[in-house]
Structure formats: C-alpha cells, structure tokens
Amino acid sequence: MVIMTNRSQKNFYTGAGLDRATVFRKQADWLAQRLAAPDSRFVGVWRGQFLVSQGDAGPLPAFLDPATPWWREGAAPAFLGVEGEIAYFAVDLSGLEEGHPDLLGLGTPTELRTLAHLVDRPTASLFAYARGLLFWHQRHRFCGVCGSVTEVVEGGHVRRCTNPACATMHFPRTDPAVIMLVHDGDRVLLGRQSRFAAGMYSTLAGFVEPGESLEEAVAREVMEEAGVSVTDVRYQSSQPWPFPSSLMLGFHARALSTEVKVDLDELEDARWFTRDEVAAAAAKRSPPDGSFRLPGPDSIARRLIEDWLEEG
Numbered sequence: 001m002v003i004m005t006n007r008s009q010k011n012f013y014t015g016a017g018l019d020r021a022t023v024f025r026k027q028a029d030w031l032a033q034r035l036a037a038p039d040s041r042f043v044g045v046w047r048g049q050f051l052v053s054q055g056d057a058g059p060l061p062a063f064l065d066p067a068t069p070w071w072r073e074g075a076a077p078a079f080l081g082v083e084g085e086i087a088y089f090a091v092d093l094s095g096l097e098e099g100h101p102d103l104l105g106l107g108t109p110t111e112l113r114t115l116a117h118l119v120d121r122p123t124a125s126l127f128a129y130a131r132g133l134l135f136w137h138q139r140h141r142f143c144g145v146c147g148s149v150t151e152v153v154e155g156g157h158v159r160r161c162t163n164p165a166c167a168t169m170h171f172p173r174t175d176p177a178v179i180m181l182v183h184d185g186d187r188v189l190l191g192r193q194s195r196f197a198a199g200m201y202s203t204l205a206g207f208v209e210p211g212e213s214l215e216e217a218v219a220r221e222v223m224e225e226a227g228v229s230v231t232d233v234r235y236q237s238s239q240p241w242p243f244p245s246s247l248m249l250g251f252h253a254r255a256l257s258t259e260v261k262v263d264l265d266e267l268e269d270a271r272w273f274t275r276d277e278v279a280a281a282a283a284k285r286s287p288p289d290g291s292f293r294l295p296g297p298d299s300i301a302r303r304l305i306e307d308w309l310e311e312g
Contacts (some may be wrong), residue, residue, distance in 0.1 A: 012116060012298035014239060016125035018081035025155035031079060034087035038066055039085060042077060042295070043130045044111050046093040048244070050127055053107035059118045061127070062106040064091060070102050078133050078156025080126070090130035090156070092137065093271070109207045112242070116298050122203070124298075132158075132242030142170055145208060172250035173183065178217045179205035180251040181304040182230055183260055188278060188308060189226060191270035199287065201273070202295040203304050218251050226270045227261030230254060235309065239300040250300045252308065279309055 004238055024030050034040050042064035044051055051062040096103050103109070104130035112131055125225050133156065135289045140159050143150050148163035150170060151176040159170040181203050182189040190201035206221035208214060215233040222230050230253040262270045277292065283303070286295040295301040 007284060008239070009289070011237055011239040011300050011303055013125050013128035013241070015082075015121060016129055017122040018083055018126065019080075020081040022157075024082075025157050031155055031181065033070055034079075035077060035089070036066075037087065037295070039086055040066055041088050041224065042066065043080070043088065043090045043127060043252075044071065044093045044106065045090060045127075045130055045134050046096065046103060048131060048135070049109035050115055050131075051103070051107035052110045052115060059115070059137075060107075061077055061115065061119055061123060061258075068121050076137075076152045076156065078130075078137065078152075078289075080129060080133070083130065090134050092134045094138070099123045110217075111117065111188075113298060114298065128240055128242045132240065132245055133172055135242065135244045138219070140170050144170070172281050174240070174247045175245055176204055176208040176214075177241075177246045177248055178208060178214055178221060178251060179203055179248050179300055179304065180218045180230075180233070181308050182222055182226075182228060182255050183308060184255040184272070186275050187272040188275075188305065189222075189228060189255065189260070189270060190273055191225060191267040194267075194268045198236075198290045201269075201294045204270070205301070205304050207246075213247055214251070222253065225263050225266045227257075227259065227263075229256040237300065238302060239303075241300075248300045250304050252304065275309065278305060280308060282309060283309075 044062065044064045052059045053062055067162055071091060071093060075091050080088040080090055092102065112127055127275035141150060142275060143161035143163065143166060144183065145168045146161060146163050148161050148166060151162050153160050157172060161168045191204050192201045205226050205310040206217065208217040218233045219230055222228050232254040234252045236250040236252055241248045260270050276294045281287065281292050281294050294305055
C-alpha cells in the first residue's frame with residue numbers, strides 16, 4: 001500500500017487503492033493463474049470509454065465476466081495490480097464496432113470524466129490507470145527505433161521490439177505538464193481555449209520541454225500564453241490526467257507584471273478575475289449558460305483555484 005501526501009490525495013484520479021505488485025509482472029505462471037481465476041476483475045475499455053449499466057442504486061461500471069470467453073480472443077490484458085488476493089487487469093475492447101452485441105450487453109460506453117462523478121473515488125482512479133496504460137499500448141505497437149512490431153511482455157508494462165537485432169524495450173510513458181494558478185494577491189489570471197464550454201475559464205497550463213526545470217516551464221508558459229512574468233513559483237500537488245497521457249504538476253505563482261498579452265494561437269482569451277468573482281463562480285452548482293464558470297471538480301485546475309480561495 002502506498003501512502004500519499006494529503007495534498008495529492010485530494011485530487012481526482014489518485015488513490016486507486018491497488019498494490020501494483022510489480023514483482024508479479026515478470027512471473028508468467030502467476031499471471032496465467034490470475035488470468036484464469038474466477039475472482040479476477042477485468043476492466044474493459046472501449047476507445048477510451050467505460051461500459052456502464054443502470055442498476056437500482058444508479059449507474060454501475062461493468063467489469064468483464066472471466067467466465068465469458070468472447071473478449072479473450074486476441075486480447076492481451078494488462079495487469080494493473082492486486083487488492084488483497086484479487087488481481088485486476090485492463091482489457092482493450094476498441095476493436096469491436098460500435099453497437100456490437102457483446103458491447104451492448106455490457107452497457108453504455110461512457111467517458112471517464114462523466115463516469116468519475118458517478119462512482120467512488122478508488123474506482124475512478126482505477127479506471128484512469130487502465131485508460132492511460134491502454135492508450136500507451138495503442139500508440140506503441142511498433143518500435144520507435146527500427147519500426148518493427150512490438151510484443152507485450154511483463155504483464156503489459158513493457159513492449160519489446162520483435163526484431164532480434166534491435167529488441168528495444170519500451171516502457172509506459174506519461175507526459176509531464178505544469179498547470180499554474182497565477183495571482184497578484186487579490187486576483188487570479190485565468191484563460192480559456194475555444195474548445196471550452198461557454199464562459200469557462202481555467203488556470204494556464206503547458207507541457208514541460210527538454211532541458212528545463214518545472215519552475216522554468218511555469219514561467220515560460222505563462223509568458224508565452226499571457227505575456228505575464230511570474231516569481232515565487234510554489235509546488236502544490238500532482239494529478240494523473242489520462243486524457244490522454246499527462247501527469248499534471250500543480251503550482252501557484254505570483255505575478256510580477258499584470259498587463260495581459262494573449263497569444264491567440266494558444267488561447268482564445270485570458271484575463272484577471274477578482275477574488276469575489278471567483279468565489280461567486282465556485283459557489284454556483286449549475287451556472288447559467290454562458291456565464292463565468294470554473295473548470296470541473298475532477299480537475300487539478302479547480303483544486304488550485306479553491307486552495308487559493310481558502311488561503312485568503
């Protein structure tokens with residue numbers, strides 16, 4: 001069991017509760033036994049979505065039935081970990097056509113960000129783990145060194161090049177991205193992209209580039225996107241963000257300048273919001289269409305904003 005710091009534990013998609021049990025990834029006999037065990041649990045992922053059925057108590061995420069063989073053909077389940085004696089695996093069902101009878105029998109494909117609010121936090125975190133790992137598999141079917149086909153080994157946590165002259169081992173990757181709440185004391189700098197819901201503004205963010213520290217990435221991204229210089233860059237917490245494969249590294253930073261110069265290639269708009277404006281938006285459960293709203297509660301962006309409000 002991994003004990004996390006309180007700061008990151010508060011973020012969605014953390015705390016799956018599994019022991020990743022890395023020692024078993026190289027034990028082919030153990031994996032084969034658990035794949036055949038009737039109590040093992042298999043998380044089916046269809047094109048990044050999860051299957052949900054309606055139960056008496058509300059939506060129920062569907063796990064694949066170990067006794068039903070249809071999904072096993074051609075599947076290479078990825079070992080996620082264990083909870084007690086129960087092993088968990090992720091299975092990519094993306095090869096099935098939309099409307100396939102077997103798919104319909106399991107439930108309705110549902111986006112993780114929708115499902116996250118309908119299930120408990122450990123389940124949402126488990127599904128985020130499964131989604132991120134299977135996305136990596138989808139994007140690494142061929143060796144990036146020689147172009148040959150790769151094969152799945154070590155329980156789905158390594159893809160090995162099948163070319164004997166190469167045999168490069170490829171490991172799951174996650175892309176580090178900084179996300180930062182920039183403030184000048186009583187105001188915060190928020191931006192929006194054209195793909196956002198009408199009225200929604202969020203904290204600025206961007207990927208870390210080679211050869212720079214996280215703090216340098218924060219300063220560079222804020223300057224590039226909004227033309228604002230910052231100082232006092234302070235780490236807050238982190239969050240896995242499998243949309244598709246990021247690790248969000250959250251920071252607070254204090255503005256040294258306040259004039260906003262928006263890079264329209266990056267953002268549709270960016271501006272300063274007062275503490276009162278942000279607090280009012282945070283208090284609205286269902287903001288009117290088009291009104292100022294904050295990012296969803298499953299995002300670290302929302303957490304950064306709410307922590308700033310609490311700090312006063």
